[in-house]
Amino acid sequence: MAATLSRLAPMPRFLLSLLLLLLASAAQAAMTIEIIGGAARKIPVAVLPFSMAQPGWLNPADVVTSDLSRSGYFRLLDTRDAGPLDDPRNVPLPAWKGKGADAVVLGQVLPAANGKVEVRFWLLDAVRQTSLLAMAYTTTPAGLRIAAHRVADAVHEKLLGEPGPYSGRIAYILKRGGRYELQVADADSQNAVTVVSSPEPIISPAWSPDGARLAYVSFEDRKPVVYVQSLADGTRKAVARFRGSNSAPAWSPDGKRLAVALSKDETSQIYLIDLASGVAARFTRGGALDTEPVFSPDGQWLYFTSDRGGSPQIYRAALAGGEIKRVTFEGDYNVSPDLSPDGKTLAFVHRRDGRFLVATKDLASGQTQVLTDTTHDESPSFAANGRMILYATLVGGRGVLATVSVDGRVKQRLTQSGDLREPAWGR
Amino acid sequence: MKHLFWPALLAALLAGCSGAPSKDALIEDRGVKAEPAKPQEAAKPADAAKAAEAKAAELKAADAKAAESKAAEARKAEAAKVQTQALTSAVTEVKPLQTGAATGAVQTHNAAASPLRDPNNPLSKRRLQYDYDSAAIKEEYGAILEAHAKYLKGNKAANVILQGHADERGSREYNLALGQRRSEGVSKALQLLGVPDAQVEAVSLGEEKPLAEGNEEAAWRQNRRVEILYQGE
Numbered sequence: 001m002a003a004t005l006s007r008l009a010p011m012p013r014f015l016l017s018l019l020l021l022l023l024a025s026a027a028q029a030a031m032t033i034e035i036i037g038g039a040a041r042k043i044p045v046a047v048l049p050f051s052m053a054q055p056g057w058l059n060p061a062d063v064v065t066s067d068l069s070r071s072g073y074f075r076l077l078d079t080r081d082a083g084p085l086d087d088p089r090n091v092p093l094p095a096w097k098g099k100g101a102d103a104v105v106l107g108q109v110l111p112a113a114n115g116k117v118e119v120r121f122w123l124l125d126a127v128r129q130t131s132l133l134a135m136a137y138t139t140t141p142a143g144l145r146i147a148a149h150r151v152a153d154a155v156h157e158k159l160l161g162e163p164g165p166y167s168g169r170i171a172y173i174l175k176r177g178g179r180y181e182l183q184v185a186d187a188d189s190q191n192a193v194t195v196v197s198s199p200e201p202i203i204s205p206a207w208s209p210d211g212a213r214l215a216y217v218s219f220e221d222r223k224p225v226v227y228v229q230s231l232a233d234g235t236r237k238a239v240a241r242f243r244g245s246n247s248a249p250a251w252s253p254d255g256k257r258l259a260v261a262l263s264k265d266e267t268s269q270i271y272l273i274d275l276a277s278g279v280a281a282r283f284t285r286g287g288a289l290d291t292e293p294v295f296s297p298d299g300q301w302l303y304f305t306s307d308r309g310g311s312p313q314i315y316r317a318a319l320a321g322g323e324i325k326r327v328t329f330e331g332d333y334n335v336s337p338d339l340s341p342d343g344k345t346l347a348f349v350h351r352r353d354g355r356f357l358v359a360t361k362d363l364a365s366g367q368t369q370v371l372t373d374t375t376h377d378e379s380p381s382f383a384a385n386g387r388m389i390l391y392a393t394l395v396g397g398r399g400v401l402a403t404v405s406v407d408g409r410v411k412q413r414l415t416q417s418g419d420l421r422e423p424a425w426g427r
Numbered sequence: 428m429k430h431l432f433w434p435a436l437l438a439a440l441l442a443g444c445s446g447a448p449s450k451d452a453l454i455e456d457r458g459v460k461a462e463p464a465k466p467q468e469a470a471k472p473a474d475a476a477k478a479a480e481a482k483a484a485e486l487k488a489a490d491a492k493a494a495e496s497k498a499a500e501a502r503k504a505e506a507a508k509v510q511t512q513a514l515t516s517a518v519t520e521v522k523p524l525q526t527g528a529a530t531g532a533v534q535t536h537n538a539a540a541s542p543l544r545d546p547n548n549p550l551s552k553r554r555l556q557y558d559y560d561s562a563a564i565k566e567e568y569g570a571i572l573e574a575h576a577k578y579l580k581g582n583k584a585a586n587v588i589l590q591g592h593a594d595e596r597g598s599r600e601y602n603l604a605l606g607q608r609r610s611e612g613v614s615k616a617l618q619l620l621g622v623p624d625a626q627v628e629a630v631s632l633g634e635e636k637p638l639a640e641g642n643e644e645a646a647w648r649q650n651r652r653v654e655i656l657y658q659g660e
Contacts (some may be wrong), residue, residue: 004453036510042470079624109523181646198560201632201635201636203598203603203633203635204599216487219632219635219636222588222590222630222656223588223631224603224631224633225634235489243628244607244628244629244630245603245607245631247603247629248600248603261600261603261604263607263611263629263630263631267604267607267608267611268603268604268607268608271480279511289604289607289608290604291600291601291603291604292598292600292601305598305600312598312601333597334599335597335598335600336600336601348645349597349598351597355595356597376596378597378599379599394642402488419449421599422599427514
């Protein structure tokens with residue numbers, strides 16, 4: 001409803017959110033984000049308030065400031081006394097340099113045809129006094145928040161040389177009031193929407209490569225069954241409801257196949273389901289437990305967890321067939337593989353001294369690094385920019401979501417009333 | 428014969444289970460490097476040539492990004508649609524699941540009628556518990572499994588679903604697989620006792636339906652289990 005309203009009328013999105021928050025019960029409280037640590041040297045940036053053609057619209061500068069500040073890579077300068085500017089030539093760059101800024105962001109929001117708005121912005125180098133970037137996005141007034149995330153992505157990429165993570169979406173399970181909700185939210189945890197609500201557990205949400213569908217495992221029918229649900233209309237289909245357990249869905253990069261773990265023939269083996277025909281073809285064999293498959297981004301390999309060597313470890317098999325190779329060797333418990341978008345880094349959960357920790361392995365060098373210092377980490381999932389990993393952990397006995405940068409320096413925590421678990425970052 | 432059967436079955440099942448010895452990890456915590464990227468450096472290869480004054484020109488150049496903007500627009504429209512749909516109609520309500528833990532509340536008026544619910548009958552015993560990282564059936568459950576096997580062989584219309592469970596430590600999906608190994612162990616035991624395969628379905632609920640909440644061994648011990656549910660329960 002909120003989205004419809006704000007699309008029909010150019011109503012301020014943040015006011016509407018505020019209204020919804022006030023109306024909602026305590027259980028509806030939004031997630032809060034806590035930053036734990038950050039880069040050693042944060043880039044000082046001043047984000048000036050955008051010049052707004054209509055005062056009621058969401059000012060993108062607020063979202064850009066919040067995104068960049070939360071990332072741990074930037075230090076945001078106070079711009080409260082700075083008036084909005086819509087011409088980069090009028091920015092007093094020496095003055096901002098004097099206040100310690102390395103970069104200045106300014107922009108404006110203008111009416112465009114058909115009730116749309118145009119978001120223009122500039123990124124200036126305060127030290128060299130040059131322009132680094134000038135771009136424009138067209139959107140609806142309701143889309144200003146998403147456009148602002150894209151501005152933050154562009155600024156992040158220009159200043160750090162890697163794509164920003166701010167415009168992505170996340171899916172996760174929220175357990176509250178005895179129910180399990182599969183929710184989808186912006187990467188900053190705003191705009192959370194419940195797409196499935198069930199009295200029984202839901203686990204393992206997985207985004208289709210185009211972001212239009214979610215696969216997940218639901219226990220509503222006395223056993224685990226794999227569903228694929230369209231986010232556009234909420235319709236869903238049981239794609240694996242075989243005898244025994246059906247779980248651990250993972251999408252092929254072309255979105256045409258799902259790898260799943262089925263027990264229809266033998267204890268937890270991996271199968272490939274062709275989504276058009278519904279046919280499940282067996283991929284692994286042998287009496288060991290095989291589960292948690294994930295495709296490499298090039299579609300050539302399947303990584304999965306197996307206890308075929310006596311303890312759960314991550315293995316790799318070519319989809320074309322051939323030898324299955326063990327990938328992890330450190331310790332006796334390495335599970336839940338996920339691959340970076342470039343296919344070069346494996347994230348997984350590693351057990352050490354009874355603690356479950358998020359670790360990465362550089363697949364070329366074999367170098368392994370533990371990134372977290374918590375104790376019950378689960379379900380690591382790479383951001384689309386490949387620089388951050390989203391995972392679930394326990395704090396004070398309660399499930400929270402957390403992110404860690406791949407260098408282990410920048411950590412954030414997302415909390416909400418109720419238990420959060422099973423996060424997946426949309427590609 | 429029966430006296431020999433159980434130890435043999437247990438030995439067979441135990442042999443299939445490997446206990447994983449705990450070893451310390453050999454993972455190296457790498458030192459972190461200084462953050463390399465700075466705006467000054469970013470400016471160098473990028474567009475140092477571009478002057479700050481070229482507002483209009485650059486916006487035109489940015490219009491070369493029009494294709495991207497259009498794509499972004501499509502994505503935004505789609506995202507908005509998702510939110511709208513999801514807020515109005517996408518919530519899929521599903522019916523509740525009866526688990527083994529809930530059997531006590533099921534149709535108590537039949538308690539006297541069915542041997543399955545007679546507390547003095549071993550058939551009313553529906554729960555097997557397990558050691559850590561083990562799917563081996565403990566000897567104490569032999570009589571219970573024999574009673575269920577006898578009942579199933581005598582009641583061909585009866586079906587059971589065996590729900591395996593694991594404790595909460597570690598990966599949810601791996602724990603689902605561990606629970607499956609436990610329920611399949613019970614399924615195999617029933618088949619060895621002559622129960623037709625078609626009357627038994629082994630599934631797993633992993634760590635998702637704990638009997639006891641708590642982050643310690645006392646709770647974990649209760650949660651590592653297989654529940655036997657008859658169809659209709």
